[in-house]
Amino acid sequence: MNYKSQIALVAALAISLGVSLVSGSIDDYFLDILLNAGINIILAVSLNLVNGHTGQFSLGHAAFMGVGAYGASIVTLEMGGSLMRIFGSGAFGTGILFLIALLVGGLCAAICGWAVGVPSLRLRGDYLAIVTLGFNEIIRVVLQNTSGDGPFGGALGLKGIEQYTNFFWVFGIAAIAIYVISALVNSTYGRGFLAVRDDEIAGESMGVNTVRYKVIAFVTGAFFAGLAGGLYAHLRSTISPEGFNFLKSVDVVVMVILGGMGSTVGVIVAAIVLTVLNETLRDFEQYRMIVFSLLLIVMMIVRPQGLLPESMFQRRKKA
Amino acid sequence: MSASLQLDNVTIQFGGLRAVGDLSFRINPGELIGLIGPNGAGKTTVFNLITGVYHPTAGSIKFNDLSIPGHKPHQITRLGIARTFQNIRLFPSMSVFDNVRTAMVMHQLHGITHALTRGPAYHDEEALIEKEILDLLDIFKLRDVAHVPCKSLSYGDQRRLEIIRALATKPKLLLLDEPAAGMNPTEKEELMHLIRFIRDKFDIAVLLVEHDMKVVMGICQRIVVIEYGIKIAEGTPDEIQNNPKVIEAYLGVEAEES
Numbered sequence: 247m248n249y250k251s252q253i254a255l256v257a258a259l260a261i262s263l264g265v266s267l268v269s270g271s272i273d274d275y276f277l278d279i280l281l282n283a284g285i286n287i288i289l290a291v292s293l294n295l296v297n298g299h300t301g302q303f304s305l306g307h308a309a310f311m312g313v314g315a316y317g318a319s320i321v322t323l324e325m326g327g328s329l330m331r332i333f334g335s336g337a338f339g340t341g342i343l344f345l346i347a348l349l350v351g352g353l354c355a356a357i358c359g360w361a362v363g364v365p366s367l368r369l370r371g372d373y374l375a376i377v378t379l380g381f382n383e384i385i386r387v388v389l390q391n392t393s394g395d396g397p398f399g400g401a402l403g404l405k406g407i408e409q410y411t412n413f414f415w416v417f418g419i420a421a422i423a424i425y426v427i428s429a430l431v432n433s434t435y436g437r438g439f440l441a442v443r444d445d446e447i448a449g450e451s452m453g454v455n456t457v458r459y460k461v462i463a464f465v466t467g468a469f470f471a472g473l474a475g476g477l478y479a480h481l482r483s484t485i486s487p488e489g490f491n492f493l494k495s496v497d498v499v500v501m502v503i504l505g506g507m508g509s510t511v512g513v514i515v516a517a518i519v520l521t522v523l524n525e526t527l528r529d530f531e532q533y534r535m536i537v538f539s540l541l542l543i544v545m546m547i548v549r550p551q552g553l554l555p556e557s558m559f560q561r562r563k564k565a
Numbered sequence: 566m567s568a569s570l571q572l573d574n575v576t577i578q579f580g581g582l583r584a585v586g587d588l589s590f591r592i593n594p595g596e597l598i599g600l601i602g603p604n605g606a607g608k609t610t611v612f613n614l615i616t617g618v619y620h621p622t623a624g625s626i627k628f629n630d631l632s633i634p635g636h637k638p639h640q641i642t643r644l645g646i647a648r649t650f651q652n653i654r655l656f657p658s659m660s661v662f663d664n665v666r667t668a669m670v671m672h673q674l675h676g677i678t679h680a681l682t683r684g685p686a687y688h689d690e691e692a693l694i695e696k697e698i699l700d701l702l703d704i705f706k707l708r709d710v711a712h713v714p715c716k717s718l719s720y721g722d723q724r725r726l727e728i729i730r731a732l733a734t735k736p737k738l739l740l741l742d743e744p745a746a747g748m749n750p751t752e753k754e755e756l757m758h759l760i761r762f763i764r765d766k767f768d769i770a771v772l773l774v775e776h777d778m779k780v781v782m783g784i785c786q787r788i789v790v791i792e793y794g795i796k797i798a799e800g801t802p803d804e805i806q807n808n809p810k811v812i813e814a815y816l817g818v819e820a821e822e823s
């Protein structure tokens with residue numbers, strides 16, 4: 247049958263729901279790591295579309311995550327009451343409320359992605375990295391300087407966000423992110439992303455609208471980062487501008503590089519490994535960046551193609 | 566349907582350097598035209614002007630009476646002009662098959678939504694595209710290596726793949742930038758057959774930039790010679806070979822072998 251990928255998606259959603267129903271019996275600490283890993287998978291897979299498949303070096307993924315986190319939190323904090331009066335306060339009502347909040351966060355992030363992407367995607371390589379890094383800092387500084395009593399909460403951020411995030415939301419959205427990005431890339435349409443990465447001039451001469459592909463990659467990546475942000479906010483229940491600084495962007499970039507730019511499976515594995523590593527290195531917080539930097543340098547020298555063997559993912563096509 | 570290209574007084578200035586000056590020539594439907602000149606004469610620049618990579622400082626370029634400058638390179642490809650590059654520019658991370666597949670993106674009826682929903686229409690179109698690519702590779706005897714990385718092909722085959730990839734855009738005019746460079750004599754011989762074959766089978770016009778005189782004289786109907794960006798001669802291979810200006814231009818530089 248030709249519906250393999252859709253069936254896989256539905257199965258993943260069903261399993262997420264199933265596990266979610268029994269997640270009460272999972273050890274709290276372990277569940278927390280699991281959910282963090284899931285959120286990181288969403289971040290890494292979405293950044294992989296931009297940095298891996300399309301070959302654009304974005305260093306601002308945390309900013310899109312932050313925009314999504316604030317967008318979603320403001321919806322549940324400010325409008326939660328009135329929305330629940332409409333949809334009820336049961337599981338259904340909170341589900342709808344959370345879905346709306348996540349989508350608002352994702353869309354805000356996507357709009358930011360578009361606004362940053364359209365002017366700056368004419369830049370290449372290092373320049374794009376600098377612009378996205380700058381955007382990351384702008385978002386953080388702007389949030390920090392908002393009024394403490396305003397909807398953004400200033401430097402202290404937002405508190406008391408309901409903990410709606412559970413296994414189903416995290417892994418359901420992770421499954422959707424993986425499906426959307428794999429479906430985009432693994433199609434004739436998707437050759438355009440790879441053409442942009444491999445050789446823009448040759449791509450244009452093959453009729454590929456390289457600017458449009460870059461914008462689509464950027465906006466899609468930002469949207470899923472926004473969703474991840476909403477999930478993160480409703481898991482932690484407090485957020486602050488510092489949580490979405492440039493170092494968080496670097497974390498995600500490291501996942502993409504370790505996973506092997508452009509390999510979805512590799513990036514998922516890397517997201518999980520680094521989440522666990524982050525957790526175990528918690529007591530050595532100040533050395534974490536040193537370890538990451540060394541890891542990156544060693545990777546670039548020894549295995550620039552990522553940790554996993556390439557042959558694992560080569561899609562065998564009938565000749 | 567073939568189409569014609571008309572250049573009128575095309576000039577491009579890079580700072581103080583006039584890379585192409587006042588150049589005019591025409592390519593009629595189905596014609597096989599050569600564009601020759603010593604190193605640095607401006608041949609590749611002419612290609613870049615025609616394909617929208619550069620914009621002329623003055624003059625006009627018309628393809629089927631449509632003005633080329635102002636269009637982006639991918640739009641010009643859609644109008645029916647395809648090219649190869651002097652330094653091979655395949656997509657290095659892709660297989661032979663996928664290199665050609667990239668050219669199919671612009672012919673797809675269904676875009677991003679179908680790629681996402683993956684319904685029957687999507688699978689039908691993907692199957693159609695696959696067949697089209699394999700048929701094309703078959704004609705050029707590359708079907709057996711369809712799924713190997715393009716980098717593992719021999720140099721000559723990489724050059725041929727670049728031509729196939731350009732053909733897959735279904736052009737009406739094909740621009741070839743030194744396709745024989747780096748080929749051995751047998752490969753060159755085959756290439757001459759290939760170019761003629763392409764012109765006849767696909768009914769397209771070809772503009773050929775080539776340093777190998779045997780190839781150029783052997784297959785071109787008409788040849789345009791430029792030196793320092795200026796046209797110094799135009800005519801049939803016989804006329805060009807006996808043109809004193811051309812001989813002088815070429816005696817100035819060392820013999821063009823390779």
Ligand SMILES: Nc1ncnc2c1ncn2[C@@H]1O[C@H](COP(=O)(O)OP(=O)(O)OP(=O)(O)O)[C@@H](O)[C@H]1O
Nearest residue numbers: 579582584602603604605606607608609610611651
């Ligand atoms: N983007 C550019 N900026 C400045 N000068 C350029 C540019 N592109 C080409 N030139 C100059 O224009 C002149 C013509 O170059 P071009 O590459 O078109 O020559 P060519 O005839 O293709 O030579 P070859 O036979 O070596 O391929 C050269 O002097 C080159 O340095």
Ligand SMILES: [Mg+2]
Nearest residue numbers: 608609610651
């Ligand atoms: Mg040249």
